[in-house]
Structure formats: C-alpha cells, structure tokens
C-alpha cells in the first residue's frame with residue numbers, strides 16, 4: 001500500500017489532521033492500535049478554544065459541536081471558601097470557550113472519516129516507522145496476523161504519549177523536559193445536572209477540586225488525590241462526601257449527586273519533547289507533549305499542532321515549498337511552551353503541595369488575592385484560558 005501521509009494514531013490529533021488532508025485532496029491512511037470502541041471509551045477533557053472550534057469547522061465536523069456544545073463566557077474559582085467569577089468574555093474582548101467532550105469530538109471525526117471513504121486501519125499491531133530520515137519512509141504493521149508495509153511521503157506521529165513514533169527517534173536526536181506532579185486527579189462522570197452553569201475550579205486545604213460538565217444533564221467532577229489511591233478505594237459516596245467538603249456552601253446546596261458512570265485516576269505530568277520533526281517524521285499532540293489538565297489545554301494544543309502541520313503539508317503539495325514544514329517544530333513549540341507555562345501555573349496555584357509547607361500555602365493565597373484585585377493579572381489568566389493566538 002502507498003499513501004502520501006501515514007498518520008499513526010486515531011485520537012483527536014490524527015483524525016483531525018486526516019480529515020483536513022482528505023478535504024484538501026491529500027491522500028492519507030490512519031493506523032490505530034486499538035478498536036474504535038476502545039478509543040471512544042476513553043473519557044478525556046472537554047473545553048475547546050475558539051481556534052480549535054474553527055479547525056473542527058474547517059474539517060467539516062462542526063455541526064453537532066455548535067448544536068450541542070455549551071458556550072462559556074466565564075469560569076469560577078473558589079478559594080478561602082468563596083467563589084469568584086472570571087469573566088473570560090469581558091477580559092478578552094469577546095472570546096469564549098466551548099464545553100464539548102473530547103469523546104464527542106472524536107466520534108464526529110470518526111463518522112466524517114468513514115463517510116469520506118478514507119482508509120483507516122484499526123487494531124494495527126506492532127506498528128514500526130522506518131526510513132523517515134530518507135525520502136521514502138515506510139510504516140510496517142500487522143493486522144490479523146498478516147504483515148503489511150505502507151509506503152508514504154511523510155509520517156505524522158499522532159500516537160499519544162505512549163506511542164511508537166517518539167520512541168523510534170534515536171535518543172541523541174531528541175531532548176525531553178518533564179515534571180511529574182506528586183498527586184493525581186480522580187474523575188467521576190454522572191448523569192446529573194451540573195452544580196453550576198460554569199466550571200468551578202476549587203483551591204481547598206484538603207486539595208483541589210473541579211466541577212465540570214459534558215452537557216446540561218451530564219457532569220464531570222475531579223478531586224486531587226494521592227498517587228497511591230486506587231479507584232476501588234473511592235466509592236461514589238466517598239467521592240461525593242469529599243467533594244462537598246471542598247465546595248463553598250452554595251455549591252454544596254446545589255450539588256445533585258447520583259451513581260457514577262465512569263471513575264478513573266489520572267496522574268499529572270508536564271512533558272515536552274524537542275524538536276518535533278525528524279526528517280519526514282512529525283510529532284503532533286500528546287506524542288510530543290503533555291500538560292496537566294488544570295488549564296484545559298491538552299486537546300487545544302493537539303489542534304494547534306495540527307494547524308501548523310496541515311498548513312505545511314498543503315504548502316508542500318500545492319506549491320512545492322517546504323517553508324511551513326521546516327518551521328513546524330519551532331512554530332508549534334513556541335505555542336506549546338506557553339500552554340505548558342499556563343498549565344503549570346494553574347496547577348501550582350490551585351493544588352495542595354504539602355512539601356511546600358505553610359509558606360507555600362500563603363504564597364498561593366496571596367497570588368489568588370492579587371489575581372482578583374488586579375485586572376491585569378486576571379486578564380493574563382483569561383487570555384491564556386481562552387487560548388493564545390495561533
């Protein structure tokens with residue numbers, strides 16, 4: 001088999017890139033290790049910046065997002081037991097975010113890909129990328145026990161943090177930067193109305209909490225938890241009790257609880273690999289970087305990487321120019337590092353870090369107090385939260 005762009009991974013990065021390429025007449029094949037059902041079963045974040053929404057529109061998959069997504073012009077931050085609103089819309093001259101689950105984004109992209117007739121190979125095992133330092137890369141994989149080879153012009157490594165693409169790069173050619181946080185997030189999904197119209201980020205002495213949503217009938221809550229905790233340690237009742245302890249009195253009164261439909265623990269990590277291009281192999285999305293979820297940037301960074309990579313590929317195929325592809329890594333990384341900084345800052349501001357002691361706690365409180373007394377400081381939060389320009 002031969003294609004122009006071989007895309008490894010059918011998460012949001014790979015599927016969005018594939019859809020944009022297909023619509024531009026650039027042939028591509030998606031190879032995914034898992035089944036479609038498995039990919040759709042992963043519960044991930046759900047806040048989209050306007051730039052990401054625009055890209056989904058450009059990919060022709062914006063209809064359900066506009067019909068069902070919830071436009072949010074603000075978020076709330078609770079500290080010292082009180083809730084404070086950040087008016088994102090007013091602080092950014094009219095920008096908003098859209099709350100729409102990553103699962104739904106993925107489903108829309110999968111449906112569009114299937115309708116377009118573009119080739120996707122799910123349950124592709126033992127994917128290996130070869131020859132990306134030459135003009136003729138080859139991707140080898142096994143499907144149903146048979147070995148296959150896919151020849152291509154370029155390989156897009158959209159295979160997530162644990163993928164094979166980054167691992168295929170010689171160690172001397174890549175440098176990584178990492179911070180692993182000493183806690184995790186315990187998430188719970190329930191078919192209950194959200195506690196509030198907007199997301200509530202909570203800084204509490206018992207630990208961070210977040211009240212989010214997927215729709216007006218489905219809520220997503222998170223609690224900062226210990227890395228030693230197991231999901232089995234957390235009955236639904238224990239989760240709701242602990243959440244109530246971290247919320248302000250009005251939120252406690254408004255909280256509607258119900259049985260969980262999903263519960264999981266995720267570690268928090270900041271990670272960046274440099275560069276993101278190795279000959280004809282390009283890394284995009286979680287394959288090249290991870291942010292802790294506090295700033296809601298993971299999916300949005302995947303979209304901006306795809307923006308730069310897609311533009312570079314179009315320029316290559318339409319005009320025979322390589323300027324965009326040559327600049328891909330540095331352009332993408334400039335935006336990635338700023339989102340890394342913001343996500344790290346939000347994480348440090350709102351979580352409990354016992355190892356930082358009482359002085360660390362006072363610094364967090366002073367920063368929160370400053371934030372809500374300074375329009376400049378709040379504007380900095382708002383412009384990062386809604387997304388920096390591409």
Ligand code: APR
Nearest residue numbers: 009011012013032033127159160163164285286298299302
């Ligand atoms: N071969 C083929 N596919 C693979 C391989 C492999 N060796 N390894 C991983 N994959 C697949 C995974 O099964 C997954 O479906 O690559 C896909 C990567 O998808 P994501 O992890 O969702 O990464 P990405 O598309 O970059 O999306 C980034 O997802 O993790 C969240 O917070 C993150 O919202 C962000 C978004």
Ligand code: PHB
Nearest residue numbers: 045046212293294295296
């Ligand atoms: C979510 O809804 O899952 C979510 C929202 C905002 C975040 C992180 C996760 O910052």
